[in-house]
Amino acid sequence: MAFLQQSSTDGAAARAAVGGTAVADADSVVIAFDAVSKAFVLPRGHDQQELLALDRVSFTIRKNEFTTVVGPSGCGKSTLLRLVAGLTPPSGGRTIYKGHDVTALNTDVGVVTQDSNLFPWLTMLENVEFPLQLRGIGAGERRERSREWISLVGLTGFEHHYPYQLSGGMQKRAAIIRTMIYEPDVILMDEPFGPLDAQTRMLLQHDLLNIWQRDKKTILFITHDLVEAIALSDTVVLMTKRPGQVKDVFHVTLPRPRDVFEIHATPGFDEAYHYLWDHFKTELRERTTAQL
Numbered sequence: 001m002a003f004l005q006q007s008s009t010d011g012a013a014a015r016a017a018v019g020g021t022a023v024a025d026a027d028s029v030v031i032a033f034d035a036v037s038k039a040f041v042l043p044r045g046h047d048q049q050e051l052l053a054l055d056r057v058s059f060t061i062r063k064n065e066f067t068t069v070v071g072p073s074g075c076g077k078s079t080l081l082r083l084v085a086g087l088t089p090p091s092g093g094r095t096i097y098k099g100h101d102v103t104a105l106n107t108d109v110g111v112v113t114q115d116s117n118l119f120p121w122l123t124m125l126e127n128v129e130f131p132l133q134l135r136g137i138g139a140g141e142r143r144e145r146s147r148e149w150i151s152l153v154g155l156t157g158f159e160h161h162y163p164y165q166l167s168g169g170m171q172k173r174a175a176i177i178r179t180m181i182y183e184p185d186v187i188l189m190d191e192p193f194g195p196l197d198a199q200t201r202m203l204l205q206h207d208l209l210n211i212w213q214r215d216k217k218t219i220l221f222i223t224h225d226l227v228e229a230i231a232l233s234d235t236v237v238l239m240t241k242r243p244g245q246v247k248d249v250f251h252v253t254l255p256r257p258r259d260v261f262e263i264h265a266t267p268g269f270d271e272a273y274h275y276l277w278d279h280f281k282t283e284l285r286e287r288t289t290a291q292l
Contacts, residue, residue: 030186030218031061031084035093037243038079053079055243056093061235064216068229070276071239071247072283077222079244081188084220085109097186110184112192116171118163124174125150125159131182149177153207169200173207180211189221193228205231205260213257226280230254230272231263238276241283248279 038054053076061067069077082088083095086106095102097109118127125146132142150156153173163171172192179187193201209232212219223229229236229252236250254268263269 028062029060030063030098031220032096033057033059033080033083033093034096036080036083036090036095037092038076038083038088039091052243054090055245057239057244057246058093059237059246059249061218061220063218065234066212066219066221066232067235067237068221068223068233069237069239070223070226070229070280071244072241073224074242075239075283076242076244077239078190081111081190081220081222084186084188085111108184109186109188110179110182112176112179112187112189114191114194116163116168116175118171118174118178120163123160123162124155124166124170127163127174128178128181131178135182145181149181150174152211153177167200168196169204172196172200172204176204176208176211180215180217183215184217186218186220189219191222191224194224201228202260208232209258209260226273226276227263230269230276231258231260236276238279239283247283250276 036054036057037052040051040053042049042051053074057076057080069080071077079088083090084097084102084106086102086104089103097106118124119130122130125143128149129142129146132145137145147156147159150159153176155170155173158166158170163174166174176192193204196204205228221229221232233252236252238247238250239245240247250272252272254266254272258266
């Protein structure tokens with residue numbers, strides 16, 4: 001597999017990275033899931049039912065890497081983001097961010113959700129510069145920086161439009177740069193392109209790769225799409241059906257910069273895709289069989 005390399009999936013790397021064991025690249029680990037489990041309590045009549053979403057998940061994410069998590073619906077992918085963001089605590093194990101357990105809201109990360117979440121009463125320009133305003137950046141500087149980011153994603157000319165006047169793709173671009181503009185070290189992205197049509201999706205993938213190539217922020221990206229995962233990622237984490245466990249971790253070694261519009265023609269893409277699909281489809285089949 002010249003363009004897709006399989007990694008060990010046990011928890012040793014995560015524990016070594018955060019537990020004091022000497023490892024050559026421990027300092028580069030930004031996020032580590034160490035045997036993380038997460039159970040949710042659901043009401044069921046007069047009783048309560050526990051739903052196990054994640055079961056002893058262990059893997060690490062290194063600085064400046066683009067890591068994608070793929071897996072069947074309901075396997076806990078979005079829960080991983082919520083754990084890093086400090087929006088929910090683990091039921092077991094540890095979520096570690098820059099060497100410290102996440103025990104409260106993690107304001108060091110930026111989050112891009114499936115919805116654009118733009119403020120409808122603000123123009124696109126005002127939305128983009130809002131995080132800088134919260135940080136006390138002067139009006140002139142934040143306006144200049146906002147216009148630079150708006151130009152980067154091809155939205156010049158729409159600065160004074162309100163969200164309802166923008167297409168879905170435009171809204172998503174604005175949401176991404178609103179997160180990027182205050183320069184968080186880590187970006188968490190929860191299927192941000194999922195609701196969009198195929199053409200708009202590729203355009204936004206192209207924009208995202210250009211932004212990432214420039215700043216090399218650490219990104220944890222959730223998707224169902226294997227093509228998207230291969231096109232964007234350095235590392236792909238494949239989850240099992242619920243309760244989610246790490247089935248395998250793969251390193252995508254297709255050369256960068258990548259052309260998302262011609263990714264299918266990139267040497268090694270077919271090999272990488274079919275290898276991932278062979279692993280992924282077994283989880284889909286098992287999930288379907290379990291529901292019958």
